[in-house]
Amino acid sequence: MVPLSACTTTQPGRTTPQATTESLGPAGPVPPGMERFYAQPLTWGDCAPYATSEDAKSLFGRDGLQCSRLTVPLDYANPQGDTITVGVLRHKATDPANRVGPLVLNPGGPGASGMVAAASLASQASNGPVGKRFDLVGFDPRGVGASQPEVTCLSDSERDAEREEDLGIDGSPAGVARQEADAKDFVAKCLQRTPKGTAMLANIGTRDVARDMDVLRSALGVEKLTYLGYSYGTRIGYTYAEQFPGNVRAMVLDGALDPSQDAVDSLVAQGAGFGTAFTKYTQWCTAQKDCALGTDAGAATAAYQNLVRPLIDHPLRLADGRELTFDDATLGTIQALYSQQLWAPLNSGLNELKRGRGTMLMALADQYNERDTSGHYTNTQDAFTAIRCVDDPRVTDKARIVAAENSYDRVAPFLDDGRPNGAALDSCAFWPVPNTSEPHEPKVAGLPPILVISTTNDPATPYDAGVNLAKAMNGALLTFEGTQHTVFLQGNSCVDQAGAAYLISGTLPPDGRRCAAQ
Numbered sequence: 001m002v003p004l005s006a007c008t009t010t011q012p013g014r015t016t017p018q019a020t021t022e023s024l025g026p027a028g029p030v031p032p033g034m035e036r037f038y039a040q041p042l043t044w045g046d047c048a049p050y051a052t053s054e055d056a057k058s059l060f061g062r063d064g065l066q067c068s069r070l071t072v073p074l075d076y077a078n079p080q081g082d083t084i085t086v087g088v089l090r091h092k093a094t095d096p097a098n099r100v101g102p103l104v105l106n107p108g109g110p111g112a113s114g115m116v117a118a119a120s121l122a123s124q125a126s127n128g129p130v131g132k133r134f135d136l137v138g139f140d141p142r143g144v145g146a147s148q149p150e151v152t153c154l155s156d157s158e159r160d161a162e163r164e165e166d167l168g169i170d171g172s173p174a175g176v177a178r179q180e181a182d183a184k185d186f187v188a189k190c191l192q193r194t195p196k197g198t199a200m201l202a203n204i205g206t207r208d209v210a211r212d213m214d215v216l217r218s219a220l221g222v223e224k225l226t227y228l229g230y231s232y233g234t235r236i237g238y239t240y241a242e243q244f245p246g247n248v249r250a251m252v253l254d255g256a257l258d259p260s261q262d263a264v265d266s267l268v269a270q271g272a273g274f275g276t277a278f279t280k281y282t283q284w285c286t287a288q289k290d291c292a293l294g295t296d297a298g299a300a301t302a303a304y305q306n307l308v309r310p311l312i313d314h315p316l317r318l319a320d321g322r323e324l325t326f327d328d329a330t331l332g333t334i335q336a337l338y339s340q341q342l343w344a345p346l347n348s349g350l351n352e353l354k355r356g357r358g359t360m361l362m363a364l365a366d367q368y369n370e371r372d373t374s375g376h377y378t379n380t381q382d383a384f385t386a387i388r389c390v391d392d393p394r395v396t397d398k399a400r401i402v403a404a405e406n407s408y409d410r411v412a413p414f415l416d417d418g419r420p421n422g423a424a425l426d427s428c429a430f431w432p433v434p435n436t437s438e439p440h441e442p443k444v445a446g447l448p449p450i451l452v453i454s455t456t457n458d459p460a461t462p463y464d465a466g467v468n469l470a471k472a473m474n475g476a477l478l479t480f481e482g483t484q485h486t487v488f489l490q491g492n493s494c495v496d497q498a499g500a501a502y503l504i505s506g507t508l509p510p511d512g513r514r515c516a517a518q
Contacts, residue, residue: 075202086147089137090118109380130496130504137220150379201431231485232257234256234469253452272411307353318358385428390433398425451498456480476502
């Protein structure tokens with residue numbers, strides 16, 4: 001190990017760390033043929049060059065952050081072949097005398113930046129028990145963000161144009177044909193514009209991300225991984241646990257995906273989650289003096305539909321020349337349902353819409369799509385599709401597609417556009433490579449006890465998914481009674497104390513433990 005170098009200040013208010021190399025691996029089991037990857041040194045330095053978004057630029061300039069690149073095989077079946085790199089960010093434990101080790105984390109998506117998540121979490125949790133005792137380590141999964149190469153499908157202008165087209169509303173045969181042509185065009189652009197093309201898209205899935213995480217574990221110098229996964233990050237977690245059960249020290253999975261559900265069933269279950277969250281929102285809103293949906297919670301869904309459905313035929317032109325479509329208005333609403341902190345902005349946006357303005361709803365939709373103020377998108381949406389298309393079998397049964405869309409409208413009626421559903425195949429139906437995994441209950445013999453956290457009214461990952469995952473992995477379940485997506489290290493003292501106790505000392509909460517919103 002090379003000791004960390006001293007820091008030098010290169011500009012007022014910011015301390016830039018000098019590059020320094022640590023050689024801590026190999027640690028723990030090393031698969032045959034993987035020695036050079038598991039033993040690789042990591043060179044840590046300034047995080048600013050890794051920033052690929054406005055959020056990253058804002059966060060990565062803060063003191064105490066170090067970034068590096070991890071080299072991994074593009075195809076694990078051919079470790080002597082082509083390689084790619086994974087971006088990694090670290091914030092070291094603030095109580096080094098009592099340091100436990102690295103806590104590797106992923107925020108979900110799929111396609112979201114773990115580096116951004118770790119930098120953000122460091123600013124919130126560095127003085128709490130988790131930040132004091134653990135190095136917070138976030139990585140951008142292969143193809144995502146600062147990892148190289150990145151999945152690239154649409155340009156910024158093409159993404160803007162796609163949002164304005166709102167193709168998904170027309171369920172007629174002609175509309176379905178246009179949607180499928182657009183899906184095929186998207187696939188062709190992904191294949192053409194993503195460096196390493198077919199090979200990259202074939203090896204972009206969670207199966208390979210979990211293998212990358214084991215390489216990272218070894219390079220960080222630990223035999224046993226401590227992991228925190230949110231949302232889709234829980235899939236990375238349980239996939240890792242199945243592949244490397246003996247390499248796990250502790251694992252917190254918050255906002256779980258149900259490992260046994262396929263893409264269709266998962267989508268409908270998610271729709272039910274958003275439907276419940278919208279009902280909770282309307283109960284809150286109609287108790288406010290200025291609720292855009294009136295004072296009757298029972299009539300709020302109809303009031304919402306009356307506000308947004310006219311956008312189908314008459315999109316709202318904004319001052320910057322962009323158009324607020326039905327899809328953007330509903331996406332903005334969905335974004336706000338992820339956290340009660342966004343309920344007031346959503347109400348403001350709906351009141352704006354009543355007055356013929358759409359700035360707030362568009363801002364919420366941009367937040368969902370990760371579009372910054374300059375008009376640049378992260379590659380999250382492109383990566384989301386690429387990963388999803390190899391993580392699950394493609395869906396080509398058009399009768400099942402229509403049935404699922406009808407079910408979705410029933411469980412989330414606020415999103416119903418009021419028009420007949422079509423049976424358009426999505427991009428995954430035309431994906432150029434086969435799926436590399438499929439829904440199943442993880443086989444995790446030898447795995448130590450893990451902690452699953454599930455929120456009763458989670459809009460994106462319904463509560464029952466967490467219950468099912470805890471059972472499948474023989475883990476403990478901690479229930480949070482609230483309406484939001486994920487909760488650990490977000491300020492609820494009951495959840496945070498239970499999760500920290502488990503991560504630090506392995507102490508699981510008692511069976512049936514529940515935490516209430518504060």
